Amino acid sequence: MAAERSQDTERDAILSALRPVVDGIVATFGAMCEVVLHDYRRPEKSVVAVAGSVTGRAVGGAMSEIGMRVLARGDEAADDLNYVTRTGSGQLVKSSTMVLRDSAGAVFGALCVNVDVTAVNQAEALLGALAGPPPASAEPPVTAFGNDIDSVVDAILDAHRLGQTQTWAGLGRTERLELFRSLDEHGVFAVRRAVEQVAARLGISRASAYSYLSQARAATDPTTNEGHA
Known part of the structure; x- marks a missing residue:
C-alpha cells in the first residue's frame, strides 16, 4: 500500500x-496546435490538462x-511520432503521442x-496541381476523438462495421x-465496461461477447498453440 502511494x-x-509544458508548446506554435496531457489511471477521464483546440x-x-491502443499495450507501448490522421469533421491532423513512464518504467499517461x-495540405495540393499531377497517396485514417469514452468506443465500432452489409447473425x-x-488490437477492451457496450451494440449477450473475446485472444496467442505444431 505504501509503495502504491509512493x-x-x-x-x-x-x-x-x-x-506548464502543455501551455508553453501551444503558446510557441499558435492556434493550429493543441497539446493534451493524459493520466491513464482514469481512462474515462484521462485528460488532465489541455491547451489549444484542434x-x-x-x-x-x-x-x-490512439490512447486505447497505448493502454492495451501497457508497458510495451512506445512513442508514436509524426503520424497523420483525420478527425470526424475532416480536419487533417499531424500528431505525436509520447508515453509517460514512472521511475520503474511503467506507462501511466501520455x-x-x-x-x-x-x-497546409490544401496549399500543398494547389501547388502540386500547378506543377503537375500529384502522386497518389494513401488517405489518412479517421481517428475517433471525444470527451466521453462511450462515444469513442461507438465510433470505433461504427468504423469496423463500415462496408459490412451483414447483420451480426449473418x-x-x-x-x-x-x-x-x-477491436482488441485497437485497445477497445482495455476500457472498463467496453465488453458490455460492444455486446449491446451487436445485440448479443455479455457472456457471448466475453467468449468471443477469449477465443480471439487465444487464436492470436502463440503460446496457446505450443505443442500442436
Whole structure:
C-alpha cells in the first residue's frame, strides 16, 4: 500500500511538472496546435490538462482510440511520432503521442501534440496541381476523438462495421472472431465496461461477447498453440 502511494505521488509530480509544458508548446506554435496531457489511471477521464483546440478535447475528457491502443499495450507501448490522421469533421491532423513512464518504467499517461495541417495540405495540393499531377497517396485514417469514452468506443465500432452489409447473425464464426480481434488490437477492451457496450451494440449477450473475446485472444496467442505444431 505504501509503495502504491509512493508510486502515485511520483506520477502526480510528473504530471504537475508537465502542465506548464502543455501551455508553453501551444503558446510557441499558435492556434493550429493543441497539446493534451493524459493520466491513464482514469481512462474515462484521462485528460488532465489541455491547451489549444484542434480535436475539441477538454479537461476531464476521455482518451481517444490512439490512447486505447497505448493502454492495451501497457508497458510495451512506445512513442508514436509524426503520424497523420483525420478527425470526424475532416480536419487533417499531424500528431505525436509520447508515453509517460514512472521511475520503474511503467506507462501511466501520455503527452500528445496535435497540429491542424488542413490548410497546409490544401496549399500543398494547389501547388502540386500547378506543377503537375500529384502522386497518389494513401488517405489518412479517421481517428475517433471525444470527451466521453462511450462515444469513442461507438465510433470505433461504427468504423469496423463500415462496408459490412451483414447483420451480426449473418457473420460467420471466423468473421466474428476477426471483429473481436481487431477491436482488441485497437485497445477497445482495455476500457472498463467496453465488453458490455460492444455486446449491446451487436445485440448479443455479455457472456457471448466475453467468449468471443477469449477465443480471439487465444487464436492470436502463440503460446496457446505450443505443442500442436
